[in-house]
Amino acid sequence: MPLSATQVDKAKPQDKDYKLSDEKGLFLLVKPSGSKYWRLKYRFVGKERLLAIGVYPDVSLKDARAARDEARKLLAQGIDPSAEKQARKLASHQSAANSFEAVAREWLLVKMSDKSKTHQDRTRSALEKDLFPYLGSKPIADITPIELLSTLRRIERRGAIETAHRAKQTAGQVIRFAIATGRAERDISADLKGALKNPVETHFPAITDPADVGRLMLAIDGYNGTSIVKSALLLSPLLFCRPGELRQLEWAEVDFAQARIELPAEKMKMRQPHIIPLSKQALAVLDELKPLTGHGKYVFPSPRGASRPLSENGVRTALRAMGYDND
Structure with missing residues (x-):
């Protein structure tokens, strides 16, 4: 006799697993924990097999019967429903892995x-x-x-x-x-190719007039901010390295004896080690900064903590304060 939705809902757990049969091989397996599982018993190539359909109440009695009927259609075509389910599951996993x-x-x-x-x-x-x-x-x-x-x-x-x-x-x-x-x-x-709009070519802003460069150097010399930021500003025109390389400079990379900075390959865009010679002026700036930050990793540590370097905004804000914006 077929099950009713009420029977399924009110099925209580017992000391051992037990089954409530529906029809055409479908049954509800009730566990001592109270969990309820839909299963389909069928025969394929002369052997009895079980197909796991789902868990009640996520899968209702109506849904379980629909899954049973779909499995029976596969059987009529000579296809094992369990093998078909595994194949679909594998395809789904492969699809996710290849997303x-x-x-x-x-x-x-x-x-x-x-x-x-x-x-x-x-x-x-x-x-x-x-x-x-x-x-x-x-x-x-x-x-x-x-x-x-x-x-x-x-x-x-x-x-x-x-x-x-x-x-x-x-x-x-x-x-x-x-x-x-x-x-x-x-x-x-x-x-x-050619489907996107062409970007408008823009040139990076730069000071190219020697008199304007001189005014910038005077502004840097008169900057009244922190010693760390001022030192970064003073070293920028002396080293001609990328801003990120300067901000992330480590004391271990500064060789006072050889008067040079040795940047490892992993820090460089071209993945090649890079050496920057140090002028007397650059050495003087670093000598003055050493007592302030030499106890830590970075030459220019962040004011938020010595475990990280000065942020991009540190130098940018200083330049803005001196009247130099992005233009």
């Missing part, structure tokens, strides 16, 4: 590990902000050019033209990594 986000995060670990932390963080942030929300869950082999273009257009619409081009480049690198690892067949980003 754009899964492949991109693997690419970050494998191909970006030798890049600077700043570059890694910037790339990861761009993926998480602009690409994962729209492409992350899709199997990477199934993404179409129009889907990628639609995602890039979202970036473009907010006026971030260069960011859209960088996102396209990053997506292409991830897809090519998927091709190399057997999870995609071709780079669809190549189909989008």
